[in-house]
Amino acid sequence: MAELTLNDYKSKVENAWCPGCGNFGILNTLQKSLLALGLPPERVLLVSGIGQAPKIVHYVHANAFDGLHGREVSSAQAAKIVADDLTVIVHSGDGGAYGEGGNHFLHAMRRNVDLTHVVHDNHIYGLTKGQASPTTEQGQKVAVHPDGVAALPMNPLALAISQSCSFVAQSLSSNAGHLQEILCEAIRHPGFSFVNVLQPCVSWDPVHTYAHYQKHCYLLDASHDPTDQLGALAVALAHDGRIPLGVLYRNERPALRPIMESGIGDLRTCTDRPARLAAVFNRFR
Amino acid sequence: MAELTLNDYKSKVENAWCPGCGNFGILNTLQKSLLALGLPPERVLLVSGIGQAPKIVHYVHANAFDGLHGREVSSAQAAKIVADDLTVIVHSGDGGAYGEGGNHFLHAMRRNVDLTHVVHDNHIYGLTKGQASPTTEQGQKVAVHPDGVAALPMNPLALAISQSCSFVAQSLSSNAGHLQEILCEAIRHPGFSFVNVLQPCVSWDPVHTYAHYQKHCYLLDASHDPTDQLGALAVALAHDGRIPLGVLYRNERPALRPIMESGIGDLRTCTDRPARLAAVFNRFR
Amino acid sequence: MEFNIRITGAAGQGMQTAADLLGRSLLRSGLHVYVHQDIESRIRGGINFSQLRCSDRPVHAPVERVDLLVSLSPESLRAHAPAVNAGGMIFATSAVEPADCPRCAPFVLSELARKAGNDKTVSTVAAAVAACALDLPAEILDTLVDERFGSSEKLLDVNRRAVQLTREAMLEAGLTGRLSLPGGSVSGTGASTDRLFVSGAASVALGALAGGCTFMAAYPMSPATGIMTTLSELTHDCGVWVEQAEDEIAAINMVAGASYAGARSMTASSGGGFALMTEGVSLLGMIECPAVIVIAQRPGPATGLPTRTAQGDLRLALNAGHGRFARVILAPRTVSEAYALTARAFDLAERYQIPVFVLTDQILQDCQTIIDRPDVPPVTRHVLTPEQAAALPFYERYAQTGDGISPMALPGQSRHVVCVDSDEHDPAGHLIEDAAGSAAMAAKRLRRIATVDAAAPLPECTSHDPALPLVVSWGTTAPVVVEALDALNAGSPRFNHLQVTQLWPLPDLRAIPAFAACSRLILVEHSVGDGLDGVLAQTQLRGVDAFIGKLDGRPFTVEELTARIGKEDHHG
């Protein structure tokens, strides 16, 4: 097989994001990460739902399952259970992941299927024109909330750590180096890897801008111990206005499929039914 | 009005729980708590879904909205927004609250409507005959999981604290005194009050028995500071096998309705439409 | 007399702002307009357009004809220039070779904007170009610009300049009044205070308020979102609570809770979002809970075409929810009917304690037109007052009655408790499992269906001679058919027309001679089939002989339907 190049990950689909959108950084870095990991397009499955972020799966040349808004994690877990030899990466908007799909996110962390869930967190519903997402700031004035959002924003990092999610990280779409490092680590991590990527939306969100992140983000350094759950929570819950980038938390929980392995075999084949059923029938006597 | 007695809270509906079920303790204590708080039945709205626990609303004489499995919190929030003068208490099973209804739970904490959410946590799907709930132990062998549950149980207390839920407590169905204290406090607390009540299921769960709780539960004492979020998380996440009872966490976030108050008025009346609309029409010119 | 103006460009360039300025100008000039939006599912880039059908009489349907094209990007110019008719004109943001475009104006819009001091004023330039071409009174646009940009002196300044520069350029090019409308001379705002310029989405929202709505819970979804947006902006003015739910399931279950507690309540979504409410609809049926549900249709299946139009969700609305219970489905044809039917939906919902569906679609939601200032009669409630409830010796939410409708009390308003249950229940609202009690409650629900059925109104029929082929239409397709038939029937009548606004329940249509006698039934529906054709088969045992449908999500136009219906008058 010829050596892989970045071009092998580029699709011909016309890009429909706004100029300057933070999604471009994620797209470029995703392609570079796949190349860096040496994963050929046909061994990669990108799963997404509906929104601006989810369009990313059309812009990468790879297998793509673009399903329903907020349901991407459900389809992805099953696809990975069945096609265990594929590298599965899910891309969601914050609306799909934490709003419509919040329940699936909660339970995917418990299930711990070996896949990577990248949430493009632009703190807004981009595609539907700027309504509040679960991570929009309290008081921020957006569509449908002319007086400002009344609810407290969700804290997805604290949520994930509190549920012992096996890999919890945050990165920034405009920090290509950091993002690539994190994506590669997340993809390599066996189990459900959750990456919240801060992604400026230049059309609807005047709060979480490139400048805002420039000012408030900081890199977690060696002093941070990602195996210390309470320490990770302290970082995620700090009310000092600083935004951590890096791997906040990780643990070594075994992924789902190995737990269940014995005797199940390849779920894509079902040629052995006559023999297997014959044995089973005898129980019904 | 004649003085209220416990009898005023008793309904004539035949009880269909198993003899010895932990739900009886919750039922009795709920009735006593309402009496202790002096809330007349017609000022109380009990909201529930489907399962064994949710049947409780039929066994109390009060207003009752017994809706869909897992959707009780959604209906309850809206009912409280509209009928702000009622005391609203939601009763869910752990399956309804954390499984089917997990997303509503997540977002109810953010919204902070002034109601009390009591989850009867029996670590099992009782009514449907003993399948795993989100809080069933990893490895526990139950219906549909003959090899034991593969997923990690959810930690609802840590979840709620991580999301700054305004009141987070745990109690035990068989500890009537403690439970009544906690229920009264939760009902009085302005905002979304979450109470996880440990409730033995004598029919399906041989693990979380009365004896088990007798052995492992401990009462949080004055040394626990419920306003310290990280301290509360440390309690909720402790891996020492001990089970805390008491108020783990609370904060003073304002409840939703006061935030939005200005000019909205009583949502049960709509007699002023002609005047109000006449003014609005002029914007469409 | 009418002129069609198409304003096209990339998403984010302000075509809708231009159309809004122009629409209001026409309103205040005493004229009429129908604006429809053709948009892609993206926030910037691509090619969108707003098309304004300007007329001296009310208009409710899209046409293909373009008399004046205002293009804000090279791509949109390339795409839309061919649509301009022979005598038409083109205004663009880039100079176009005369060879390519003999009808192009001699100046460039973006240059005027730049000269005005802000590139973004190009949308004001676009509006001004059209206003000048139509020769609308200058002071009208001036006032509108003042109103719109008045809060920022800087913005006001550049926009005023943009209008001024555009007027000069138009005059110089001799294009002022190039398209002039008879009503164009009506000056000032006096003539039109009794009319409003409203979008379909806003009209639904206003109708909801008129119907007594005080609670909406919904999750954003195109093309329904505009209803929620409009209502949210009226929260304090009208006393209506708008809750953005975490998902559609929360929304419908919130509606049930709010309605139970005493608020007239609604939700809105499109097919895919509504699909998630299906279980909740069944809850409404079981607990006999009033609710209004707007389905703003777009093409499916699944995510489909988010910003395009369709009439494909009738059977979904009809069959959503397991088990059988009463429901009503309404479909407004025009912006003003969207107001009236939505208000009516709230009355029906509470009167019969049922879910009432209002089916709109993208073309209606996003279009804007000029309507008469609506009546706002006082709301009549169909719930027990606290006094009425208090006077009852005991109260049962599901008391057995002849028509299947039980008096509805609200919780907390009297000494009686109000109990409802999604399980089968006894009259007091408590769960039961016995055969006799269950059968009695099921029978009550059937009686409620019969009550609602009996009240079904006969649809409107224009009949020339009962023997003619009958065209059936509903919703936004109906006004297009009306215009197509105006043309086709111009010489001698060739078609009758039945316009259905209440799609469910349907009465026995044989009471309409043109239906009973017709040998050829032609259904025009913006769908791929299996909508009203299926319902007619099911309820009237009458198949349609010709189905005029649509696969591509673009609206029917008058020209298209004139041609397609015209081919259908042979007797099958």
Added chain:
Amino acid sequence: MEFNIRITGAAGQGMQTAADLLGRSLLRSGLHVYVHQDIESRIRGGINFSQLRCSDRPVHAPVERVDLLVSLSPESLRAHAPAVNAGGMIFATSAVEPADCPRCAPFVLSELARKAGNDKTVSTVAAAVAACALDLPAEILDTLVDERFGSSEKLLDVNRRAVQLTREAMLEAGLTGRLSLPGGSVSGTGASTDRLFVSGAASVALGALAGGCTFMAAYPMSPATGIMTTLSELTHDCGVWVEQAEDEIAAINMVAGASYAGARSMTASSGGGFALMTEGVSLLGMIECPAVIVIAQRPGPATGLPTRTAQGDLRLALNAGHGRFARVILAPRTVSEAYALTARAFDLAERYQIPVFVLTDQILQDCQTIIDRPDVPPVTRHVLTPEQAAALPFYERYAQTGDGISPMALPGQSRHVVCVDSDEHDPAGHLIEDAAGSAAMAAKRLRRIATVDAAAPLPECTSHDPALPLVVSWGTTAPVVVEALDALNAGSPRFNHLQVTQLWPLPDLRAIPAFAACSRLILVEHSVGDGLDGVLAQTQLRGVDAFIGKLDGRPFTVEELTARIGKEDHHG
């Protein structure tokens, strides 16, 4: 020759264990049985029963007749004693006054259990009472008790003793062989290794496995849960992954993901849970994804009657999901047909790349009967092999084809990527918004509908004379009608019978003379209406003249339908 045994008591007392022991005894005795369950929605207490219709020939329908009542609680005795027929017998756990109950056995079941050393052996006592009354070979029950309790010596001991004590009591009372069946003398297990004793739920699960199912995701819901339970117990034996999802929405979206990845996949729920899958069904339609969906029906609306039966979800299955796409709906009549049709569902789903529905109901799910050991032919896949995919120069998941069905490749099996999209898409599976591309893909979906329609099989019709009234039935109602008509047609034929097992799509039924010619159409359906009557109206433009339905959630019995159909042979 048949005898009916009803075992009743409170939930948790072991009626189902007793019925299971007895059912297997009958199987191994070479006899037949149909067991149906009447259960309340609770775990302990109340009044449940299992009714065993024991016969020398296959039986598939419930009857009301009770020849032998075994009652385990005073409440159940009071409730069910009146049902016992004149010559019948009653065995109870409390002494009953002879005055009240002249047909009562002279000993008390619970005392036998207590004597055996464990109150819980009362279910074994119940089984033994019936086995003795039927005079089944003693070694059969002995072996079954060994098999069931062999893992615990203590349990085995008390249960053996319970059987022994019961036999003695029966002998002493002179009741052994009181109900004797002709086949009762068949001894040993030899005669019946070619038969199985299976519940409807298990039969669906086994059929799924035979159909190649390797993935199920579902959320528990009565009466569907048994399918998931059975499959989960076969995880390792058969190589099938059972995922208990956090909710039904996750379940259907998991099914889509698993199916895309290459597993034959299914889910199961009841109406209310399935309602939540509606959007997911539309996704399956859009991405052309095979899936099998079992809807185990129970009475609605909403939570309704969780443990009762109904055939009320046909129109839900038919219309679930916005937008239009192909689907097939099957409804097995019997336990053995549940196996065959479920297996067939998997083949159809993959062949046409569509959702295929299997409609069962509580009575089928929970009943148990004796079926012939089924065939397990090898599964034929309808997906591209890795080699076939690799040989293609390029691959498009939605390639345009004449029949609308595109070759399906699996991701990761060749160098081609496989892309699917819930948006409207191009042949390569990438989202599009243009009119022509969208129309082409919509047209492809319509062609797929036509392909599936064309393959619709004609239903089975028993016709005596085409002019007779035609009774139409489907699902579990059909075998009850068969028996009712056996009785009604015994003298001279009075009714024809059409049994529909594929409910959608339906072919043109006029190809069936008894349908084309009949002047009176009688539909028997366990619903409150608006099921197959609506579908017949819609597809065949034929209303039903008489509807025999059911409001209380209890199964139709042979006696009831014999009476109700008997009244319907006047020509309308």
